[in-house]
Structure formats: C-alpha cells, structure tokens
Amino acid sequence: MTLRNASGTFDIGGELTVHRLGFGAMRITGDDVLGDPDDVQNAKRVLQTAVNLGVDFIDTADSYGPGTSERLIAEALAPYPEDLVVATKGGLLRNRDGDWLTHGDPDYLRNAHLCSLDRLRTDCIDLYQYHRPDPDVDFERSVTALAELKDEGVIGHVGLSNVSVEQLETARDIVEIATVQNRYNLGNRENEAVLDVCESNEIGFIPWFPLGAGDLGDEKAAVLTDVADANDASEYQVALAWLLQRSPVVLPIPGTSSIPHLRENVAASHLELTDEEMRRLGA
Template identity: 70%
Template structure:
C-alpha cells in the first residue's frame, strides 16, 4: 500500500501536518448537494486517506450542506491525535446548487456552531472564511472569527478566495494561518498571494489543485515528464505543487479509492530540477 511521503508544515506554527492533504468536497452528492450515492464508499475513502498517512482534511459547511462534515465524524471518530480538520463558513447553498456568499457575523457564528456539532468537536483546528461577501464589510467577517478564536472555539483562522490586499487587511485583525485560493499548474492568478504566504510562513491551500481534470496546455508537457517517472499527468501536477513552494498544502479530493491512492503516491515523486523549471515556466 502507498503512503504519504510529503514533508510537513506547521499550520499556525503548531499544527504539524503532512503537506499532501485531502479535500472532502467530492464525498457528497451530485452538485455537492446531499449524500453521495454510495455512503459506505465515501466513508471508506476517508478512512483509507488517514490509513495512508493523510492527517490534514479540508471541508466546509457548504459541502452538502453539512453532509461532508457529518460523514467525516461518522467515518473518523474517535479522531487520531495528529489529525487536523479544517472547515469553512461563509457560503449559502440551495437546491439549484448555487454558492452564495454570506459573511454576516451572526450567520458565521451560527455556521461555526453547527460545524462544531456535525464534526463532534469542542474547537475547530482551522476555521476559514470561505469567500468575502460584497454585502458585508470584510473586516466585520474577519473580526467575528477573531472573536471566536479568543473564545477558544477556533484554534487558527484561515481565509479563502482573497486578494493580497484582503489578506493584509485581515492580518491587522488576527493572525492568519492559511489562505485557500484556486491554484494549479494551469491557473496561477494567485501567485502574488502565494508569495506573501511564503514570506510570512502562512500555509497556502490550492483548491482545484488538479484543475478538475483540465490542465490545459500543460498536459502534453506533463505527459512527457510523467513517462519518465512511470506516473500520470495528475501525479506530476501534484508533485510539482509540492516542490513549487514549501508552504503549499495541496488537498486533492476524490470519491474514488483508486484515485486517492494515486494522489497519495504522487507525494513520493521527486522531480528533477530541470523538470521543475520547465513546469514553473
């Protein structure tokens, strides 16, 4: 059986995790609404991820909504001592599968309380503001999470889908442990945010690290490099993320046990310097 061979990162300077994590969005139903067709398989994927050495799992209250968090509790409790669970609040869902920002302080407090219950926790290791809300001052949303941290029910605060300016604004209110922005070998619009994270030792969690399967024009180059490592293009894309930055915490998600093992195996691939340079460029 493969094992997680990625090195470690200390979230907030104290929560040590293996850098290759698992994103738990895909264990829900179609459109990220409701339960998956095979609940037993979803739980087995979670359990196998932990068995393979994944000790950082990322989810959100909006995945289901609530379904992902509940399945994590049902599959993984009692939690391993070294398991870090990150969740997010700040997006509303509906049956049309829309994602609607909601950063209202009262809503965030309620969302956090519900996440505690579904996950079966007294405090959440890493709680992230899912997306800035144009109808709520950004500072008000972040200040709410700062207050929850002061109350001891959040250990570390993270942000998601933010700019450099928003990151700096938030850092004036509370220590920011992680940023989760869309990023992959194909999509690098957040390179400036990643640079700040590197300078400040803030974990950078790339969502859609495999571009939902679409790696664009890089695909041919990835295939060439993959052939020399007896790997897939997606494994090379993950290996590149791990070598591209020491603060990178990829969280590839899947509902397939086969794909899970392939993703974890990517942590054991070491790209040559010239291969990294080609992909960087």
C-alpha cells in the first residue's frame, strides 16, 4: 500500500511539495534493528521501502547515532530522487552517557551543518532545523547563523524545533521559518498555541513523537480503542489519522525500524475519521 494523494500535500517554504505523512529517521542507526544480524542493511531497506511507498519527506538529525542516521540515509538513497526532501537538525550534542546537550553557538552550528552536508552527500540541505534553543546562547544569534547559511545557498529552508510561540515570532523577524518541530500527539497537546501560529502563517508543523498516546486515562483510552475498532485499524493508525486531519499544516513523521510497521503507518494515510470521531478524540 502506498501513500495516497487524498491524505494531502504541503509546500514546505512554499515550494517543496511533500506528502504530509513523512518518515522520522531517529531509529535508523543500524543498531539492534529487530535483532537482525545485519542491522545496517535492514536499516537501509527500511529507508528504501519508505521511498518506494511514496514517502517523500525524511527527517533526521546529526545527533541521531550520533551522525549514523544521516550517513545511512545517504548510503541508502543518494543520489536522491528529485522529489525527495531530506531534513536534518543541528544544535544538540551527544556524549558517551547518551545525554542530549544543547549547543547553539553560531560557530558550532556552522560546523555541524558542514558535517551534515558531508554525511548526507549533498551541497545544500533542503530543510535545516535548529534542534533545541540553548539557554546559554542568545537565541537570535543562533537563528542568525542559520539565516546566513541560507543566504549562502547551503540551506534551502530554515526550521525550528522545541520552541515557544515567543521564540517562533522572534525567529520570524530574522528569517523566514518554514517549519516548526515540537512534541504533539493525542496525549500531549502542550504546543497547541504553537500549532495555531503555524496554521495561521502556513508554517509546517512537524509533531515529534506523533504516535504517543500519553496517559490518556481509562475513559479517553476507551474512546481511542472504540474508534480504532470501528475503523478496523490499530490505535497507532488512528493517532496518525487524527494528526493528519487535525490541521492541513501538520506533517507527521512516524519512525520505525520495522518494514511491517512502516507499511502500517503508511496505511494510516488511507484512514478517514468522521467529524464525530474527530470530536470525540479531540475532546
């Protein structure tokens, strides 16, 4: 089953047209993929299958691996199909303990971007996102560094991640913001206000952890199960369908290291929830 046009498309930055169901490559690191004895090859097969199914938007970050996800994407898919948009992120460091450390220094971001260009085997990154604001670095300086890279032609579009409404508006005064990637799903809607700003300004909103149902509680969990049963679908598929119908600017990027799970996620683009089901889920 491939992606269907009825699930809609979105123009990132007004010019990069993608199907609204993308693929998040956080788990594409070649490590322990379902116990496969050849994890790296399996990871590449997942990426190739995603593209064959019609996925044309892949999101990753230099901190996934770290570095491994970007490298595997290039090994599996480069030279990239003309219609494939590959996005990455910079601004988080990983240490040996697995901690995620913010690092928004402009010089560091420039170097991180240069390394991503090399790993992704490209001379311009379609969408480069500031992964997380660094409390120890002036936010405007970090965003300005990305604006300068865009002016230099080595970034197609600038995105943000894990930002507030105030930070989004501050960044928009510096450079055109194409997307925002914040946590958002059925069980966690703390970034509703950010989504509203994105919708009003035709900015793509990429919900990370899109399949998270959170602690819905017994009553709300029962609603999700009921809607899934009524549509002969899994609860995860309903969660994705809800996101796709929540707003035309929402670009879910479910990630997986399993081809069967990938096919299940793609099938969610064929699921149409009724107005009443959307109301019940959104309550």
